[in-house]
Amino acid sequence: MNSSSKAKHQTSASDIWLSAWYGKSRWTLLLLPLNWLFILLSMIRRYCLLRWQQKTLATPLIVVGNISVGGTGKTPLLIALVKGLQAQGYNPGVVSRGYGGRAENYPYLLGADSTAAQAGDEPMSIYQQTGCAVCVGADRLAAARLLEDLGCDLLLSDDGLQHYRLGRDIEIAVVDGQRGIGNGWRLPVGPLREPVSRLASVDWVIVNSPDDNFTLPRFENMYFIPMQICAQSLVRVATGEVQALAYLDGQAVNLVAGIGNPQRFVNTLAECNIHGVLHAFPDHHAYTANDFIFNNNLPVVMTEKDAVKCQGFAQPDWYYLAINATLPDTFWPAFIQRIERIIEQKKSRFGL
Template structure:
């Protein structure tokens, strides 16, 4: 790997992630801070649930995680939107829009929206599904704007810890490679909430679990999960949108990833037979053309989330790899049944909707 790659691969979070998901022990010096964090977070949650929680007339599905670092929520949200659309629903997606700065909030994405305005993940969701997508910190306002757009199912991208927004279904996503790390709460470990939180959600979805993957037991109780497999699609040239066969590229490529877990992207490329030279950037990195001054002219392959930020200055040898999430049919059947019950309950509670 070139010196440029080593430089790009470093970012301010990496020492923390290495400690949380590795064998380092230095973060345990922060145990007093962790207990303070737990106390403050618990008090804040109590106040919000008692005084600020707001239920919307439209069913809300929250897709989130309890850990810091990428877990693969976006492919799941896209899969949920497409499945709901196929069933005749009109789902909308709300997101915080990390990495974007919109002219005003809540911000409804259009075909003219950019990643600088909306954030990379919301823009990728919008472009792949053509569903209504709204970004902003106020999830209640986001949800009301989606309702005004005619959406009959609301999906919250992230938000397990945003208790002000009432939710009807919760799905927690766990990284099948890194699991829950050392299992400790922030800042000693990567967890925003304890592993016991997973007992309270409707489904735990594990992204690309190994054959022997298991979630830690909580108070002696086994945590069951739904496996989600990420399937790569055909390579697409950034500046033309043309699909490119895998055999049209050499084995040696430059891999660019500005995501929470770049190694997952590397593993996918290796499964396709590539020998990727990784240039990793921080999650939601704002790419500029100087980021691509590599020491070679190998084909550049990036994630679709990163591609939405690079099309304006893309070169002919830049490509992205779209992926899709596959889940067992039993999950989709259970979700449909749960959603039907939620809709009936909502209609009885909000009869004027």
């Protein structure tokens, strides 16, 4: 089975689970015994980590994560937070697991010569878009300490809500405004890593592109921050040349997405009058040129997360969609004020 066929097979398998978790299927209820086991093991793990292994650093740490499996918009949000903090004069660093990457050693600090094969696609996107220090590794505590040593005055942990060994000062949970929390069950019956009640304990719940009637079951009155994903431009993958969105207005294209929720990518492009056939791949898929053998010669439009893995063999008519996550103006003063308060508390606690 070639890489393209294997990718399609994996995508079909994941689609079965996603359609069950976020649709009306009920066959996953047969997995209730495994659900109970998952909940028990998760409780034991969390208790042990919080009781005996969690380490708090002198540098304030912000966790950006979610309680569900799959893409919710964490990376665009994290990039927006980093840029916002840089604009305020901070020197933030990002800690990431680096899923999909294989570096020579860990913790691995990204540099100008780093590739997605080494660092993973999401860390590469964060590094390229922000220029901030990004360090990856399974041991997030070691990665955070390395960034501390480099002089970062704020740390952000990408997808670290359940990594309780790493102490945190602010928790931000991201929820998909289109899919919500699915059927509301924990794994494997549903998509949740933690119960919905976990959202009540975080500092901010940010909902990605909610509609006017968005609510969370059993938490209809929960306060949340709406985030909108806005398309900015098209960027030629091979050269970095920027084109206006109107460049492909009304044209048929091949849409390529290896993300947690490919339909969101399709919808965003449709709002820009760019339509085509979706070629969905598994999240964090390692692309090869064979994956782009289609039965047509149409241009290709992909996500930036996918583009960082395709630059070495990209064709002239391949583009990625540059996006921007926007938050309400009222969020930023509260966010910065909270950080300033935490910094003062840290100075007092650690004698800085």
